[in-house]
Amino acid sequence: MIPVDEIIAAQIASRFCRRQCNHSDKISSIMKECCNNLNISVPKLICCETMAKNFNAFYLRNEAYLIYDSCLIESLFLYNNILDTGVQNNDLNKFFYKFLGEELLKHNEYLPCLYLAKQYTQLEYSFDSKIIPDHINRQISYQSYFLIAHELTHLSLYKKGYLGIPDDYKHFLNISFRILSERARDNRSERDFLQERFGYFLDICPMTLEEYYKILPKSSRYQHFAEECYCDFRGMQLLLENYSEPEEGIRAISSALNYLITQEYMRCDFKNGTTQFSNEGEEASLSMYLSVFRMEMLLITIQFNQLTVIDKAFQEMQDRLPLTEYWKQFVKKLPDLSEITFLSDANPPNLKKTELINLVLNSFYYCHFD
Numbered sequence: 001m002i003p004v005d006e007i008i009a010a011q012i013a014s015r016f017c018r019r020q021c022n023h024s025d026k027i028s029s030i031m032k033e034c035c036n037n038l039n040i041s042v043p044k045l046i047c048c049e050t051m052a053k054n055f056n057a058f059y060l061r062n063e064a065y066l067i068y069d070s071c072l073i074e075s076l077f078l079y080n081n082i083l084d085t086g087v088q089n090n091d092l093n094k095f096f097y098k099f100l101g102e103e104l105l106k107h108n109e110y111l112p113c114l115y116l117a118k119q120y121t122q123l124e125y126s127f128d129s130k131i132i133p134d135h136i137n138r139q140i141s142y143q144s145y146f147l148i149a150h151e152l153t154h155l156s157l158y159k160k161g162y163l164g165i166p167d168d169y170k171h172f173l174n175i176s177f178r179i180l181s182e183r184a185r186d187n188r189s190e191r192d193f194l195q196e197r198f199g200y201f202l203d204i205c206p207m208t209l210e211e212y213y214k215i216l217p218k219s220s221r222y223q224h225f226a227e228e229c230y231c232d233f234r235g236m237q238l239l240l241e242n243y244s245e246p247e248e249g250i251r252a253i254s255s256a257l258n259y260l261i262t263q264e265y266m267r268c269d270f271k272n273g274t275t276q277f278s279n280e281g282e283e284a285s286l287s288m289y290l291s292v293f294r295m296e297m298l299l300i301t302i303q304f305n306q307l308t309v310i311d312k313a314f315q316e317m318q319d320r321l322p323l324t325e326y327w328k329q330f331v332k333k334l335p336d337l338s339e340i341t342f343l344s345d346a347n348p349p350n351l352k353k354t355e356l357i358n359l360v361l362n363s364f365y366y367c368h369f370d
Helices: 005-012 025-038 070-084 090-104 109-121 134-156 165-187 190-200 209-218 218-244 247-269 285-305 310-319 321-333 352-364
Strands: 017-020 044-050 054-059 063-069
Touching: 005 017, 005 044, 005 054, 005 063, 025 044, 025 134, 025 190, 025 285, 044 070, 044 134, 044 218, 044 285, 054 134, 054 285, 063 070, 063 218, 063 285, 070 134, 090 247, 090 310, 090 352, 109 352, 134 218, 134 247, 165 190, 165 209, 190 209, 209 218, 209 247, 218 247, 218 285
Parallel strands: 044 063
Antiparallel strands: 017 044, 054 063
16 A cells, blocks of 8 residues: 555645645644634645645545645735736736746746746846735735635535535525526527536536526536535635634635636646647636636625625626736737747757756745745
């Protein structure tokens, strides 16, 4: 039997690890607080920096683990500052060079990474020369708490899954799903709307919307979606119960989810790990669609609880749209990355693979958060 340590090490390596980090007392404290509220045992903490840029909680041989990925927090820090300073083109260019270079690195596209790293290091963020405002640091703290609480809620549902979600929440979710679907339908016929939407959760297109809403909760894909929505809800609930600034907390959650939507949108543009991008009009992936729907579900939850920040949260969703629009223009202006050699073909970089990877990772490094 393969030792657990080797399995964990292989999983971290598969995420393209920049480095593993020491455990943080702050993170451990958040975990203990959330686990106490969720009535579960505290999992083992794995702190790292990886190109996966996500948190992940899981069970391995009946032991619970939480991967805390500081690269996601680094990206959120940059994203928050870019929005806070007015979404300046220079900041977006630098941010996108970093994101694109790190994504291509995961797919072993090393020479294009060197080209992008060079472009990245030639630019400066407008906020680098300024003192970071306190509200940005608080925003990062709230986002970290929310993301940890979200993952720990998954652990609390382990083995029960969808069946572990309270019935009143499932009922609320089903009603909210219907509301959002009808809102998205506009004036389209039932048939046209169903043809467009059914494949996200079902294999066979229902004849009517009523049939669609009736059989939807039985779909395993919908149940997975419901679990993600419930974990968002509990993450928000735990954050608001333990911090005294609900408006600032919800805006931080909104920003975190919007970043994840933006990240998913950009990743949708990769085709099979190559340097070729999809057509602008190509249909968004299932994960992209569900990311946006999750965000809307959480906003409906906020609205249902009559929290005054709902209008701001909905507005901020619209405010994020220029980032995805700018991304479209950014990739259009790039040279053909499949032909980039950085140095000439006759004189490629005289570096070992590991040295080249470390060079690129260090070039894109911005900061570490615990």
